[in-house]
Amino acid sequence: MAIRRNTxxxxxxxxxxxxxxxxxxxxxxxxxxxxxxxxxxxxTVYRALADxxxxxxxxxxxxxxxxxxxxxxxxxxxxxxxxxxxxxxxAEIEATEVEAWAxxxxxxxxxxxxxxxxxxxxxxxxxxxxxxxx
Amino acid sequence: MAIRRNTxxxxxxxxxxxxxxxxxxxxxxxxxxxxxxxxxxxxTVYRALADxxxxxxxxxxxxxxxxxxxxxxxxxxxxxxxxxxxxxxxAEIEATEVEAWAxxxxxxxxxxxxxxxxxxxxxxxxxxxxxxxx
DNA sequence: GCCCGTGTTGAGAACGGTTATCATTACTGA
DNA sequence: TCAGTAATGATAACCGTTCTCAACACGGGC
Numbered sequence: 001m002a003i004r005r006n007t008x009x010x011x012x013x014x015x016x017x018x019x020x021x022x023x024x025x026x027x028x029x030x031x032x033x034x035x036x037x038x039x040x041x042x043x044t045v046y047r048a049l050a051d052x053x054x055x056x057x058x059x060x061x062x063x064x065x066x067x068x069x070x071x072x073x074x075x076x077x078x079x080x081x082x083x084x085x086x087x088x089x090x091a092e093i094e095a096t097e098v099e100a101w102a103x104x105x106x107x108x109x110x111x112x113x114x115x116x117x118x119x120x121x122x123x124x125x126x127x128x129x130x131x132x133x134x
Numbered sequence: 135m136a137i138r139r140n141t142x143x144x145x146x147x148x149x150x151x152x153x154x155x156x157x158x159x160x161x162x163x164x165x166x167x168x169x170x171x172x173x174x175x176x177x178t179v180y181r182a183l184a185d186x187x188x189x190x191x192x193x194x195x196x197x198x199x200x201x202x203x204x205x206x207x208x209x210x211x212x213x214x215x216x217x218x219x220x221x222x223x224x225a226e227i228e229a230t231e232v233e234a235w236a237x238x239x240x241x242x243x244x245x246x247x248x249x250x251x252x253x254x255x256x257x258x259x260x261x262x263x264x265x266x267x268x
Numbered sequence: 269g270c271c272c273g274t275g276t277t278g279a280g281a282a283c284g285g286t287t288a289t290c291a292t293t294a295c296t297g298a
Numbered sequence: 299t300c301a302g303t304a305a306t307g308a309t310a311a312c313c314g315t316t317c318t319c320a321a322c323a324c325g326g327g328c
Contacts, residue, residue, distance in 0.1 A: 005275060005324050027314070041278035046315065062196040066286085067314070082243055093239050098232055102254055109216050109225050110259030118252050120236055125244030139295050139304055161285075175307035180286065200314085201285070 009040050013048035014072075017058060022090045023069040023083065061119060084124035093120075143174050147182035148206075151192060156225075157203040157217060198255055214252045227254075 016033050017024070024032075030045045049070050052058035059071045061081075071081075071090065080098070082091040098118050106114035150167050151158070158166075164179045183204050186192035193205045197217075205215075214232070216225040232252050240248035 007276065007324075009277070025314085039278095043279080043316080044277055047276085062198065062200060064196065066196055066200055066202065068200065082240060082245060082248075084245070091243050093243075095235070097235055098252075101229070101231055105227050106216060106254055106256050109227075110262070111216055111254070111256035112262045114216075114254050114256035116252070116254040118232075118250070120240055120245070120248050120250040122240050122245035122248035128244070128246045141295075141305065143306070159285090173307090177287080177308080178306055181305085 009038075009044050010048050010051070012038050012040060013045055014052065014057070017049075017052070017070060018072040020072075023059075023061070023063070023071045023081075025063070025067045025069050027067075029070070064121065080118045080120075082120045082122070084122065084127055143172075143178050144182050144185070146172050146174060147179055148186060148191070151183075151186070151204060152206040154206075157193075157195070157197075157205045157215065159197070159201045159203050161201075163204070195253065214254075216254045216256070 102116040214229045236250040
């Protein structure tokens with residue numbers, strides 16, 4: 001694992017992830033890749049996503065349904081999300097104050113290696129309007 | 135499903151959940167119940183937890199490892215958690231500033247019915263010390 | 269360009285958590 | 299007490315994810 005080789009598979013996953021808007025599950029990404037002709041294996045998709053995630057090129061979080069979902073993360077810096085639980089669209093949000101708060105609180109309680117989960121699930125403007133009509 | 139019957143199992147799950155501090159997984163709760171002598175089935179624990187969750191008597195969220203974890207929700211007031219990913223102990227934390235931030239950000243983007251997930255996972259002081267020794 | 273060592277791939281098996289199945293049990297209202 | 303029917307629980311099925319391992323292919327050295 002010392003040297004990372006470049007393979008078309010890894011690149012295909014990166015591109016497919018960038019092409020898809022919002023969060024997408026590994027399975028969905030695999031299906032999408034097959035649909036567009038890539039005979040890539042499911043295991044490879046998982047591996048590529050895990051790699052992208054650790055390298056900071058992708059965000060990953062757990063959907064409320066328990067799936068791991070991924071998103072291309074052009075800006076390497078840490079940020080959070082506003083996710084519509086109806087249509088899945090996301091908006092990146094600034095959370096500078098929350099960052100500070102999180103690390104302060106963790107430190108106050110003697111916690112180390114703190115990673116925080118700060119995401120807001122709601123109904124986006126469109127879906128709110130659609131729900132109002134129904 | 136029209137009528138809900140009262141069974142000792144359901145009550146046992148509720149009590150065990152209240153007794154356990156912080157978040158606990160369904161499996162752990164099942165193990166705990168068996169340890170204290172209840173021959174309750176795993177499926178029943180899942181069902182009871184799901185019911186408690188929909189009734190609002192319990193909170194549920196996904197741990198970063200993908201497990202569903204539950205917490206008794208006696209106090210209706212909303213608060214957040216600092217969770218040790220090693221031993222599972224939790225501390226309740228005040229998050230007034232984060233509450234304000236979350237609703238403000240959601241409103242700014244036209245989102246409604248926003249529920250936020252704000253939890254910090256880390257290593258508690260004890261586990262940090264234990265890890266340092268190893 | 270060709271070889272070879274080794275990182276990578278992929279099909280399928282294994283795995284762990286959760287949910288469904290279904291015969292049996294036991295609440296509950298009459 | 300009794301019948302009707304939710305609830306239970308052992309187990310199988312399910313689903314997403316990770317592991318296994320033989321086959322493959324990238325890339326540095328020649």
